[in-house]
Amino acid sequence: MNKVEIFKALSNKTRLQILSLLKDPEQYFPAQQEGVQANNQGVCVGHIQQKLGLSQSTVSEYLSLLQRAGLIVATRSGQWTYYKRDEAAIQRVAESILNDL
Amino acid sequence: MNKVEIFKALSNKTRLQILSLLKDPEQYFPAQQEGVQANNQGVCVGHIQQKLGLSQSTVSEYLSLLQRAGLIVATRSGQWTYYKRDEAAIQRVAESILNDL
DNA sequence: CAAATATATCGATTTTTCCCGATAAGCCAA
DNA sequence: TTGGCTTATCGGGAAAAATCGATATATTTG
Numbered sequence: 001m002n003k004v005e006i007f008k009a010l011s012n013k014t015r016l017q018i019l020s021l022l023k024d025p026e027q028y029f030p031a032q033q034e035g036v037q038a039n040n041q042g043v044c045v046g047h048i049q050q051k052l053g054l055s056q057s058t059v060s061e062y063l064s065l066l067q068r069a070g071l072i073v074a075t076r077s078g079q080w081t082y083y084k085r086d087e088a089a090i091q092r093v094a095e096s097i098l099n100d101l
Numbered sequence: 102m103n104k105v106e107i108f109k110a111l112s113n114k115t116r117l118q119i120l121s122l123l124k125d126p127e128q129y130f131p132a133q134q135e136g137v138q139a140n141n142q143g144v145c146v147g148h149i150q151q152k153l154g155l156s157q158s159t160v161s162e163y164l165s166l167l168q169r170a171g172l173i174v175a176t177r178s179g180q181w182t183y184y185k186r187d188e189a190a191i192q193r194v195a196e197s198i199l200n201d202l
Numbered sequence: 203c204a205a206a207t208a209t210a211t212c213g214a215t216t217t218t219t220c221c222c223g224a225t226a227a228g229c230c231a232a
Numbered sequence: 233t234t235g236g237c238t239t240a241t242c243g244g245g246a247a248a249a250a251t252c253g254a255t256a257t258a259t260t261t262g
Contacts, residue, residue: 007112010202012220013105019202045239058221060240079229079238094199101111101120101191113250146209159251161210180208180259211256218249220254226241232234 001070003100007094009069012055014052015062021051022072022085042082102171104201109192110170115153116163122152123173123186143176143183 009015029031049059063083066072070089075082110116126144150160164184167173171190176183 001119003113004112007108008219011105011108011112014220016202046183046237055222056239057223057241061221064240076228076239081239090202091199094195094202097198098192098195101117101195109249115250144238147207156252157209158211158253165210177209177258182209205260207258207260208257209256209258213252215252215253216250218247220244220245220247222244223237224242226239228237228239230235230237232236 001089001092001096003096006069006071009066009071012062014058015055016026017052018048018059018062018066019046019071019085019090021048022083025084042084044080044082048083052098102190102193102197104197107170107172110167110172113163115155118153119149119160119163119167120172120186120191122149123184126185143174143185145181145183147181149184172183 009017022043045056045060045063048063049056052059063072063074063081067074067083071086071093072083073086075084115156123144124161129175146161146164149164150157153160164173164175164182168175168184172187174187176185
């Protein structure tokens with residue numbers, strides 16, 4: 001776990017918002033739409049982009065940055081990439097802050 | 102509490118090191134030296150600078166940045182400024198991550 | 203008051219981040 | 233295989249951060 005990389009990933013309003021959106025996908029992304037996996041497995045890039053109102057390329061970059069930091073995971077399925085939070089990793093980060101900071 | 106500002110403050114190796122040094126001042130800064138307050142009230146800028154090996158101006162900037170983020174507090178006493186961790190604030194940050202992230 | 207010491211601020215340069223549009227790559231359907 | 237989606241990557245311009253040396257400010261001391 002690279003703390004500096006994680007804090008960098010978190011030090012941006014939009015990226016914090018992404019984590020927040022992914023916290024409760026059903027609330028933000030009605031389950032019937034395509035682009036939202038069943039069983040809450042993640043949300044596709046396009047839907048996240050719509051919520052944020054930023055360019056596709058920026059959102060894609062942010063998602064991959066959050067993934068490199070280990071905070072979210074991607075699942076490719078056909079032409080879609082579904083992103084979801086890695087709750088265990090996020091928990092470990094929180095504990096590391098509690099203990100080591 | 103501005104989360105983005107706090108995460109920015111934390112997203113730098115040197116600033117994390119400062120927080121770590123201030124965690125246990127007696128270990129890093131023998132209490133007999135001048136520039137270390139009695140009763141663990143903080144450590145002066147010069148001693149922190151020596152440990153870090155960066156320029157005086159950079160260390161001063163980092164300390165004031167950490168202070169603006171609310172993670173440390175400064176006490177001026179004569180010609181020295183003593184910095185110490187704001188443990189309660191740090192605790193609140195950790196809890197906020199645990200709950201809100 | 204003058205010199206010495208500690209810290210803060212200023213100005214400048216280099217590096218990093220933010221965010222975009224254009225384009226490439228992957229997948230699917232006709 | 234051609235065209236239409238979805239996502240990733242590339243190249244770039246503007247803004248912010250990193251870091252320094254020089255200088256200013258505040259404090260103490262002779």
